Amino acid sequence: MFDAYRRFFAFAGKQAGTWKKGLVFEFLRSIFEAFQFIALLIVLRALVEQNVTAATAWVAFGTMAVSVAGAALFWYLAHNSEGQANYRMCGDKRIHIGERMKYMPMGYFNSQSLGALTAAATTTMEEIEGMSFAVIARTVVGIIRTLVFTVAILCLDWRVGIVFLLGVLLFLWVNAGLLKKSRQLSPERIHAQTALVDAALEYIQGMSVVRAFRGSRAAEKTMNEAIGQTEQKNFKLERKRIPYNVLEQIVLRVAAVVAILLSIWLFLQGSMSLFTCLMMTVSAFLVYSELESAGEMFFMLPMIDASISQVDAIDQAPRMDEGGSVRTPQNRDITFDHVDFSYGERKIIQDVSFTVPEGTTTAIVGPSGSGKTTLTSLMARFWDVDSGSVKLGGIDVKDYALDSLMSNFSMVFQTVYLFNDSIENNIKFGKPDATHDEVVAAARAARCHDFISALPEGYDTVIGEGGATLSGGERQRLSIARAMLKDAPVVILDEATANVDPENEADLQEAIEALTGGKTIIMIAHRLKTVRRADQILVLEHGRIAQRGTHEKLMQEPGIYADFIHTRQKAVNWKIS
Numbered sequence: 001m002f003d004a005y006r007r008f009f010a011f012a013g014k015q016a017g018t019w020k021k022g023l024v025f026e027f028l029r030s031i032f033e034a035f036q037f038i039a040l041l042i043v044l045r046a047l048v049e050q051n052v053t054a055a056t057a058w059v060a061f062g063t064m065a066v067s068v069a070g071a072a073l074f075w076y077l078a079h080n081s082e083g084q085a086n087y088r089m090c091g092d093k094r095i096h097i098g099e100r101m102k103y104m105p106m107g108y109f110n111s112q113s114l115g116a117l118t119a120a121a122t123t124t125m126e127e128i129e130g131m132s133f134a135v136i137a138r139t140v141v142g143i144i145r146t147l148v149f150t151v152a153i154l155c156l157d158w159r160v161g162i163v164f165l166l167g168v169l170l171f172l173w174v175n176a177g178l179l180k181k182s183r184q185l186s187p188e189r190i191h192a193q194t195a196l197v198d199a200a201l202e203y204i205q206g207m208s209v210v211r212a213f214r215g216s217r218a219a220e221k222t223m224n225e226a227i228g229q230t231e232q233k234n235f236k237l238e239r240k241r242i243p244y245n246v247l248e249q250i251v252l253r254v255a256a257v258v259a260i261l262l263s264i265w266l267f268l269q270g271s272m273s274l275f276t277c278l279m280m281t282v283s284a285f286l287v288y289s290e291l292e293s294a295g296e297m298f299f300m301l302p303m304i305d306a307s308i309s310q311v312d313a314i315d316q317a318p319r320m321d322e323g324g325s326v327r328t329p330q331n332r333d334i335t336f337d338h339v340d341f342s343y344g345e346r347k348i349i350q351d352v353s354f355t356v357p358e359g360t361t362t363a364i365v366g367p368s369g370s371g372k373t374t375l376t377s378l379m380a381r382f383w384d385v386d387s388g389s390v391k392l393g394g395i396d397v398k399d400y401a402l403d404s405l406m407s408n409f410s411m412v413f414q415t416v417y418l419f420n421d422s423i424e425n426n427i428k429f430g431k432p433d434a435t436h437d438e439v440v441a442a443a444r445a446a447r448c449h450d451f452i453s454a455l456p457e458g459y460d461t462v463i464g465e466g467g468a469t470l471s472g473g474e475r476q477r478l479s480i481a482r483a484m485l486k487d488a489p490v491v492i493l494d495e496a497t498a499n500v501d502p503e504n505e506a507d508l509q510e511a512i513e514a515l516t517g518g519k520t521i522i523m524i525a526h527r528l529k530t531v532r533r534a535d536q537i538l539v540l541e542h543g544r545i546a547q548r549g550t551h552e553k554l555m556q557e558p559g560i561y562a563d564f565i566h567t568r569q570k571a572v573n574w575k576i577s
Contacts, residue, residue, distance in 0.1 A: 004179075006303040008136060009398020011308045015089040023083030025074045026141045030290065032070030034149075040064040041279060066207070071192060082133055087198070090129040091309060097121050101318045120314055124307045135300045142294030151288045157272065160259050160280050164287055164572050167255025171248055173289060175298050176532045177193045178244035182302035241299045248295045256284040284383070326404040332358040332489045332520045334379055339388035341371075341378060348374050350543045351388075358489075358534075361521040361541060365561065366540030372524045376492045379522065380409050392490075410483035412515070414495035416475040423452055424459040430486035436487060446481035446511040448474065480511045489518050493523040537561065 009016045039060045046056040096122065129523040150168055154161030263280035266272035295391075334356040341349040349373045356362045364372045377383055379388050383396045390397050397405055410430070418426050427439050434442075439459065443449040451474055455461040463469050470478070483491065493512065525531050532551040539547035539554070539561045547559045 004305045005136070005140070007305055007308055008132065011093075011312070012085065012089045013092060014086040014141070015092065018081050018085035019089075022085060023076050023137065023140055025078035025081060026137050027144055029071050029074035029078055030141055030145045030335040032067050032074060034071070034145075035063050035067035037282075039067065040282065044278055045275055048278065082137055086129060088132045089132075089452045090125050090382050093128075093141060094121055094125055097107070097311070097314055098498060099431045100314055100317070100319075104317050117314070119321070124310050127312075128304060128307050131300050133306055133352050135297045135304060138294045138299065140292075142290040142297075146287060146291040148358050149283070153283060156267075157276060157280065159266065160263055163255060163259040163262055164283075167288065168291070169250055170251045170255070171295075172245050172290075174244060175295070178241065178248075179301055179302060181240045181244070182299050183305070187445075188261075224297050229429070241296075243295055245299070249292065252288040252292055252295075254377065256288060259284045268480075325401055327395055328404075329395055329408070331393050332408065333393060334490070334520070334522070335389075335391040335394070336375075337389045338380075339378065339390060340385065340386045342386055348543050349378070352543070352545055353388075354538060354545060354548065356518055356520060356522060357416040358520050359518070360515070360535040361523065361533070363521065363534035364524050364540060365531060365537060365564065366546075367560075370540040371543045373494055374521055375525065375538075376411075376494060379490075379492065380411065381405055392491075408488055409490050409492060410486045410488040410515070412476070412479050412494065412512075416472075416473060416477060418463055418470070418498075420462065420464055422457075422460050422462055423455070423478065426463065427481045427485055430484070434485055439481075442481045442485040444478045445484050445514045448477035448481055448511070449513075467564065477511050480515050488519075491519045493521065493525070495524050518571045 012019050017115075042056065042060045042063065043052075045375050046052045124263060124557060150164045151165050171350065260281050263269075263272060263277045263284075267274060267277035307442050339349055339352045340347070353377070364375060367374055374383070378385060379397070381400075381402065382391070384398065388432050391409060392400070392405065419429070424436065424439050427442060430442075431438070436459070440449060443459075445453055452459055453459070493516075502510070507509055520536075523530065523534070527563065531537060534551070537554055538545055539559065541560055545560050547554055549557075555565065
């Protein structure tokens with residue numbers, strides 16, 4: 001139990017102080033609420049002593065008024081502090097998760113399900129946000145208040161106090177079993193929730209396939225199974241919780257009854273005054289009130305702990321820029337030195353060595369699956385090599401802080417991702433502090449200013465997730481505008497024109513030429529007119545460099561490059577007679 005509290009406050013980070021302040025306010029609220037008990041004792045003593053006066057009433061009323069006012073004040077302060085700490089803690093963690101993911105190797109996203117990562121940032125954080133406020137406050141205050149009351153009763157009459165103390169100890173013993181059971185089941189519940197998120201994401205992302213192949217029954221079956229598993233785990237938790245909660249209630253009530261009976265017996269024996277007997281009788285119903293209400297909350301502590309573990313697992317993932325530093329290379333030569341790389345057990349790149357001199361254009365060609373995209377990903381350190389080295393300006397890419405390394409690269413991918421935001425902010429992603437004029441200049445250079453201006457809201461037009469409202473050519477030109485705004489010295493083009501419709505191809509080619517002028521270019525391309533102008537061409541086959549040279553040189557030697565070009569030319573010239 002105490003370990004769960006320790007982990008929670010460690011998780012709270014810089015909000016831990018605000019949380020603790022809120023708990024102090026909660027405790028003070030409990031103290032002021034206890035004044036109501038004092039008011040009752042004042043009246044009770046006066047009745048026993050048959051000395052009820054106007055002063056008695058005024059003192060009791062004043063005590064009650066102080067109790068109500070103080071309790072209300074500290075209730076407000078406690079909830080204000082705890083609420084702020086809770087939301088800021090979860091907000092900070094969500095931001096931290098996003099920042100942390102930026103520095104993870106891409107292999108981490110292959111080994112982890114999208115559902116697990118999504119659940120950690122959404123469902124799991126929502127549970128922490130929703131539960132922690134009530135669970136932490138009620139359990140901590142419940143324990144403290146009960147112990148304070150028990151100690152006070154021990155001071156008044158140690159015999160009855162021991163009964164109350166035994167009740168607390170028995171409660172904690174039963175609660176230990178409850179916590180053990182919750183710790184066993186909470187990870188299963190988290191796993192089921194993650195599987196549900198995974199199934200939901202897969203269903204949504206694969207909707208086009210589901211509809212095209214009428215696979216709704218199979219997809220719905222997977223969803224229903226995930227929902228069923230989640231319900232089963234939640235019901236299992238409830239079934240295991242209820243017997244322990246019932247036993248806790250029985251323990252507390254039996255202890256209270258025993259304390260009352262003992263007080264009455266001691267009074268009848270003459271070893272306890274009537275006032276003390278009455279006070280103990282009243283106390284029996286009040287001492288355990290906070291602990292009783294906190295009983296159900298204790299079960300949720302391991303749930304919070306399991307949720308924290310899931311979020312912390314992201315923090316424990318490898319960070320790629322550890323040991324790296326901010327560096328400025330003297331040049332932008334890119335060198336591969338006997339590089340090997342694998343996806344799991346599958347060898348992708350094998351003993352590859354080459355140099356891309358600064359200011360030159362290198363084209364990478366080869367059959368599908370030969371490792372072209374992987375090669376460019378290794379340059380930007382999306383992955384780390386298994387052996388060998390990749391260097392930028394003579395410095396191993398591992399020696400750069402990741403942000404420092406990426407400042408040297410602009411990338412235009414075959415599949416463009418645009419965010420559910422305005423066009424201007426999507427372009428600004430390349431340079432967040434850019435002015436509107438700089439955004440417009442980049443858009444003009446990328447040949448997309450005209451179609452942006454024709455939109456109802458212009459640059460303020462929200463384009464929807466993934467840029468679904470735009471054509472492929474428009475999305476690609478926005479991607480180029482983003483890259484131009486960043487203005488990095490090295491540009492990587494991964495099949496940038498592969499999926500573009502013919503009417504947009506000329507504009508897109510002009511945009512690419514504007515982007516790449518005077519820079520170091522690495523391109524993956526199949527189009528002959530794009531490839532033939534490269535300073536060097538690397539031909540990949542089965543993860544190895546099968547050929548290298550200029551277009552003219554490679555056309556003069558037998559190999560897959562010449563075969564590829566001849567096949568393409570035949571396909572272009574082919575027509576129905």
